[in-house]
Amino acid sequence: MKSFDLVFSNFGIFDLVDILLVAILIYLFYSLLRGTIAINILIGYLLIYIFYLIVKALDMRLLSTLFNGFFQVGVIALIIVFQPEIRKFLLMVGKNFKLYRNEYWYRFFVRNKTVRKEMEHAQIKPILDACKVMQESQTGALIIFAKNPEEEHFYKNGEEIQAVVSKRLLESIFNKYSPLHDGAVIISEGKIMSAACILPLTDNQDLPPYMGLRHRAALGISEVADVAALVVSEETGHLAYARQGKIKAPITLSDLERYLRKDLI
Missing domain, CATH: 3.40.1700.10 (DNA integrity scanning protein, DisA, N-terminal domain)
Structure with a gap:
């Protein structure tokens, strides 16, 4: 209980903002992967990682060594595999900024709903x-x-x-x-x-x-x-x-x- 109180005693507004931003990034990345074959690749990667944690907990040295080698290049492999999605994400961020900017001016100058329709x-x-x-x-x-x-x-x-x-x-x-x-x-x-x-x-x-x-x-x-x-x-x-x-x-x-x-x- 003391540790619980200690954690939340240091919890501030920036921690809440941090959590919200991470949640938004995860949601945006998921929205890009949803309905594509890339989501299956990500699920497969996560399953392999869970299996690696189990192997490591059971102290299976040979398998742990093999998986260690795999995950050492795992980040590079993910960047290569998800290169189209990463590119799409960056394009989406830039394009959405442009769209929101245009939407602001659109709503500012075109207030009449009939005209918009x-x-x-x-x-x-x-x-x-x-x-x-x-x-x-x-x-x-x-x-x-x-x-x-x-x-x-x-x-x-x-x-x-x-x-x-x-x-x-x-x-x-x-x-x-x-x-x-x-x-x-x-x-x-x-x-x-x-x-x-x-x-x-x-x-x-x-x-x-x-x-x-x-x-x-x-x-x-x-x-x-x-x-x-x-x-x-x-x-x-x-x-x-x-x-x-x-x-x-x-x-x-x-x-x-x-x-x-x-x-x-």
């Missing part, structure tokens, strides 16, 4: 209008919404476009006679970055039979990158939406608008 709707409307037409004509489409395209490499294997998102442009790209209709369109910050991009497919074997390559590519990219993916089925015209390794289908245009407001805006 109109600005948000203007970003989403071309996508919804194009999806409505493609649904009716059963034109297959795969659209990826990336927050930080500069940190992702999957969009670089397609044709660079760098054009403002518009209904007619999306319809033209996914027209079955267009040379760019196969593959995915990458949208970020209100622009079509590239088209005809080849994406990794998911290994998930539990998908319904009606989900084809577009659905598998949408789910696959959402498992390994911080993106959202929209699919228009060529067979049925139904919409599907993939995020963080999960896919929702079929969804309505109202559902799509709600998801885009949450993830895109």
